[in-house]
Amino acid sequence: MTAGTKPVGTKTADAVVIGGGIMGASAAHFLARRGFGRVVLLEKGRLAGVSTGHSAAIVRTYYSNSITLELAKRALHMFENDRDLLGGDCGFRPIGFLLLIGERLRAAGEHILESERRHGLHVERLAVENVAELAPPLSLDGVSYGILEPRSGYADPTRTTENLVAAARPWGLEPRAGVAATGIRLHGNQAVAVETEDGTISTNVVVNAAGPWAGQVGAWLGLRYSLRWSRESDLLVEKPADFGELPVVSDPGLRVYLRPCGEDRIIAGLGAPKDIEPVDPDDCDPGLDPEMRERIERPLFERLPALSRARHLGGYASLYTITDDWHPIVGPEPGLEGYYAFFGGSGHGFKLGPPIGEALADVICGETPEIDLAPFRPGRFIDGEPLTSAWGEGNRG
Template identity: 65%
Template sequence: MQKTADAVVIGGGIAGASVAHFLARKGFGKVVLLEKGSLAGVSTGRSAAVVRTYYSNPITVKLAWRAVQMFENDREALGGDSGFRQIGFLLLLDEGWKTAGDQILEMESTHGVEVRELSREDIRELAPPLNLEGVVRAIFEPRSGCADPIRTTESLVNGAGQWGLTAHVGTAATGINLDGGRVRSVETEQGTIDTPVVVNAAGPWGRQVGLWAGLNYSVRWSRETDLIVTQPGDFGRLPVISDPPQRAYYKPHADNTMLAGLGYPKEVEPLDIDSYNEDLDADQRGRIEACLFRRIPVLREMEYHHGYASIYTIMDDWHPVVGPEPHIEGYYAFFGGSGHGFKIGPPLGEALADVIAGEEPEIDIHQFRPSRFLEGETFSSAWGGGNRG
């Protein structure tokens, strides 16, 4: 274990892997990433990893669009293969979503996103197995898709080895030492690392790590479930589908299977992040299956494959905290991505690395600063509960 580093990143999910990757890539020096379990072993590894661009805040649209371009060009932009499948993203709209549909089209077009409106006939042609009951039209993002979250994280970390990133997987950080309002060192299970910079990318444990530096973040956690069913061999190629009328989403998954989960708004399901039921329970399974089978009836005949639960880490306005803390020089936060933290992880990591290096990022991420809550400048989101970003 190194005794000194130019920056220590705590957490090896998409957030930590991204900022560590971009810090090393820009020549920041010796960058050390600490992961107490395995890379992408918590929320990131269980992410549906959908990369799409419709959001209600311009900054989120910009970041998501940048993400699409990074995933398209993953070997160069993300250090290696991300498993990205550019199958498109289909947003089904009913009467209740008419106004939102117009706003989404405008917002996306304004930011240069490739997007088009589909009629019911177009949707039938694109996705024949869908039951379009209640659907009046759709929005289609042809360049969106989904990635492999574990492969993405590993590529970011391994791809930056050449630039001086060292990852210690299976080593927990246990404390942060400050001296005169500055970061002095990070304590680990393997000893102390002297460093002027620490990034708290500990995901669900971001609050705990913040407390080491005397920061008291307001965080909630929700148990989030997905299920996977097999699909018929002759099913054809579907895009990722968001089904706001039913508050559900479906994604063609690996090995001829389909993943499905429930979207917001719905109730938050609090959990103990250190000990919770990681299996899909019967009630959740029933709720997800009801939506999935109504929208794609042929899947009713298919076999249930498996299901699981993981964690959303939720700040008070559902957006991550990313940036410095005004009173602790050298400390940066990067956690709380709730349900959209995978896709915006790499572009946020890229921008945060610039901020840490004292440079101006191409996408200004000031809006994500942790102090926004104290300053009363939080995000609001127009559609579908906070998670629609």
């Protein structure tokens, strides 16, 4: 078949988004909201079925580079106004986000504190005694001070994704769960169609939001993305009686994070700076193995001794898709028309997905977004301009 020729029976769309996680759902939602026309969202499994659905879904703003901080600020506003901006109640619980800072990370913590305040965010520096008042169950050995984001918290990642999709249906979004993309066709350097298991969709706009499989999608066009994958695990424990309330807690010194999960459970995982647990995206065991359970429990119980007596409720594992600087790859590829990258959340894609999707929709529509996505452009590594973090390597901060 000649490139660019429209096969008999080909369906048409104004845009096709490949991948039904938070990033794909966000891009599709905001394109449809902008009145772009018929937007088809392809997902080979179910919406939020892999990385997104297993996200801890923490919504916080502690970042040390300007672009990510601005996006996180926008994300917080979106979740605070989820019914108007994200399509419905996303289960956002603004219980606060508490960062525990030890002496080794004092300078990084001060940098974060200054950055957040400079960007107009309400953030508080807490003395150790004030941290103890806020979160009595915590053991504060080795903690020099705390940073509190009182407006932050967590959301429901699956509900958020489903809301984005459902709300945009009247505007032209057509979700196709259970339908995998199998190729992208070009006419010259212009995207003209997406091949699927269910036939061909003619389109001039394709968004690659395929998460762990984004590299495979890019390879259809001869693109080679530098991506790694990590098996990321979380465990669940029963909240002890008389335990009290906690905000979301991140402890970069012990490299552990935790948050409430409903009324009677605590979810916890290894925190940043992160070590990569290499995995094949097509062969990732979704269970929590005993070794990883022990690795999470060790710092968790050190920081929260009461949980060492709590009932273990299981856990799970999923995937991080990690770029070379631990920040997403977003935007058009030089030399290709109608193709846009949107993947590589590296563990913080959930909160950033909606504001990036909003800004990317502006770019696709030929408008200038309020938040410039150029720092996330695919070519930044070739240009020698990777993003950096005050926390160092293996971190998204």
